[in-house]
């Protein structure tokens with residue numbers, strides 16, 4: 001039987017448009033330009049869900065007819081943290097939702113033999129500890145890369161971390177939720193398993209290579 005994850009901490013985005021876009025994204029015939037566009041669009045859907053509980057405050061607005069009470073976001077600041085390279089493909093979509101967000105980068109690649117992540121870059125906004133951080137990476141396989149990124153943010157004092165992936169393996173979801181008891185994880189698809197090279201099945205291949213056309 002499929003493993004159950006805590007629904008308060010793990011959400012699969014459930015929407016016909018998401019499923020439709022995902023079936024094109026997975027198709028090996030989908031070329032780089034369309035792949036990039038789909039990653040961007042899916043990031044928007046996912047970002048919308050991940051920000052559902054953002055706090056609001058009352059504000060008085062005068063329409064052409066009268067003054068009324070409206071609500072606006074109550075100043076909680078956001079940082080988007082892409083895991084390079086593939087995570088970069090999700091940044092513009094999230095920025096369309098929160099144009100004032102800052103962007104911090106974590107550079108990591110997986111060793112092809114051990115599948116362990118190797119860090120080559122890390123740069124966060126100066127006030128990162130006061131921001132809600134959205135880590136973005138299309139693929140969650142073993143969870144090594146994502147848990148390493150979560151650790152960098154916790155070490156920097158970040159309290160509210162939300163992870164956004166497009167396709168996840170159960171192994172990576174379990175590793176992430178076990179690694180950090182407070183983190184929340186959003187994904188567009190929970191796939192079946194990892195293969196012997198720690199690639200997600202059915203998956204979509206190597207997201208970085210498909211976004212940047214490097215294979």
Ligand SMILES: O=P(O)(O)OC[C@H]1O[C@H](OP(=O)(O)OP(=O)(O)O)[C@H](O)[C@@H]1O
Nearest residue numbers: 084085086109110141142143144145208
């Ligand atoms: O859960 P994990 O087992 O750590 O695997 C997932 C990681 O692998 C991919 O990056 P990759 O190492 O291929 O780097 P790239 O984005 O530069 O292609 C992907 O974008 C994740 O960052």
Ligand SMILES: O=c1cc[nH]c(=O)[nH]1
Nearest residue numbers: 141199200205206207
């Ligand atoms: O299936 C996978 C696993 C790791 N990284 C990817 O890009 N795809």
Ligand SMILES: [Mg+2]
Nearest residue numbers: 206207208209
């Ligand atoms: Mg890659």
